[in-house]
Amino acid sequence: MGLKEVFQKNPDRRYIMFGGKGGLGKTTFSAATAWWLASQGKKVLVFSVDPQASLTDIFQRDIFGKGPVKVADNLWAQEIDADSHIKAYQDQIRKKILDMYGLPAVPEEIEHYIQAASAEPAMEESAIFDAVVDVVVQGDYDYYIYDLVPLGHALYYLSMAKVYDEWINKVTKLREEMREYEEMVSRIRREKETEQDEILKELLYIKGRINASSAILTDKAKTAFFFVVTPEQMIITDTQKAALLFAQFDVPIVGYVINRVIPRRLLEQNIPEYLRNRIQMQDRHLVDIRSAFGDQVLASVPELERDVTGLKMIEQLAGIMFG
Ligand SMILES: Nc1ncnc2c1ncn2[C@@H]1O[C@H](COP(=O)(O)OP(=O)(O)OP(=O)(O)O)[C@@H](O)[C@H]1O
Ligand SMILES: [Mg+2]
Numbered sequence: 274m275g276l277k278e279v280f281q282k283n284p285d286r287r288y289i290m291f292g293g294k295g296g297l298g299k300t301t302f303s304a305a306t307a308w309w310l311a312s313q314g315k316k317v318l319v320f321s322v323d324p325q326a327s328l329t330d331i332f333q334r335d336i337f338g339k340g341p342v343k344v345a346d347n348l349w350a351q352e353i354d355a356d357s358h359i360k361a362y363q364d365q366i367r368k369k370i371l372d373m374y375g376l377p378a379v380p381e382e383i384e385h386y387i388q389a390a391s392a393e394p395a396m397e398e399s400a401i402f403d404a405v406v407d408v409v410v411q412g413d414y415d416y417y418i419y420d421l422v423p424l425g426h427a428l429y430y431l432s433m434a435k436v437y438d439e440w441i442n443k444v445t446k447l448r449e450e451m452r453e454y455e456e457m458v459s460r461i462r463r464e465k466e467t468e469q470d471e472i473l474k475e476l477l478y479i480k481g482r483i484n485a486s487s488a489i490l491t492d493k494a495k496t497a498f499f500f501v502v503t504p505e506q507m508i509i510t511d512t513q514k515a516a517l518l519f520a521q522f523d524v525p526i527v528g529y530v531i532n533r534v535i536p537r538r539l540l541e542q543n544i545p546e547y548l549r550n551r552i553q554m555q556d557r558h559l560v561d562i563r564s565a566f567g568d569q570v571l572a573s574v575p576e577l578e579r580d581v582t583g584l585k586m587i588e589q590l591a592g593i594m595f596g
Contacts, residue, residue, distance in 0.1 A: 293501035311348035504558035
């Protein structure tokens with residue numbers, strides 16, 4: 274089966290991700306897949322949280338931090354600006370503190386704390402996570418193509434949903450128990466109802482969002498995760514390891530796409546020994562890829578004569594991947 278059949282046979286899989294090590298072609302394949310789906314009449318959003326503005330590069334349009342930008346018929350691209358989300362978070366925290374304590378300004382120590390907390394990687398991750406949840410739960414598109422950051426980060430992102438969930442479960446349970454206790458005390462004292470528990474409300478809200486998004490991410494019926502591999506020993510080994518880990522987090526791995534295969538027709542020409550050797554080496558690794566991933570290999574993309582940028586080349590690549 275090829276990539277095209279996989280998409281045609283599973284129209285309910287609307288959340289698409291390309292994962293893999295750095296620089297293998299995740300952004301390129303995300304853009305080409307998004308383009309192809311859009312050309313089939315689907316309304317598509319391809320989005321990323323990569324601060325390197327890689328969608329801006331490939332679409333040759335200034336997209337970063339601008340919300341969904343229409344780049345072709347049926348096709349929108351969005352680059353989430355994590356920094357501005359963190360700033361918005363900080364403002365939210367400040368406002369809550371001011372409201373809660375009726376203060377005219379945020380005390381200096383608390384401002385210090387807010388600044389320090391924002392420098393934490395966890396804060397950035399959670400701002401990103403929140404932004405992604407916002408995009409995905411809106412549900413305006415037929416397809417969401419998530420252009421992932423390199424493997425390690427992606428795994429961290431996915432595992433976070435699980436960790437978050439467990440943590441919030443614990444805190445929520447504790448909070449509910451406390452609330453029961455508080456209610457009992459106020460009944461004994463014949464006080465009126467305890468006031469609304471704002472913290473519990475907030476926790477349940479976050480929990481609901483996380484459940485919704487991690488349910489989507491790990492839903493075999495709705496989500497498809499593809500690995501990008503190249504015919505290189507180290508990449509194959511690392512991809513195998515990553516696939517095992519991802520499977521543990523219930524990521525629905527649907528297949529593998531090979532990138533940067535040197536065109537074999539070059540062998541018919543008078544080419545330097547150097548290139549001939551490269552091709553032979555790739556041949557061995559292509560055999561390894563087949564034996565490691567078998568019929569889960571869905572497409573093979575050649576090394577092109579230049580970087581993939583602009584709609585014309587994206588279209589050409591889509592033709593190769595889905596042709
Ligand atoms: N088949 C190909 N032929 C020629 N150039 C390619 C091919 N595939 C990808 N490239 C180029 O390789 C570079 C890296 O590709 P891309 O940005 O898609 O990788 P990535 O996996 O998204 O990287 P990162 O991990 O940094 O996000 C880009 O300049 C892209 O145009
Ligand atoms: Mg990329």
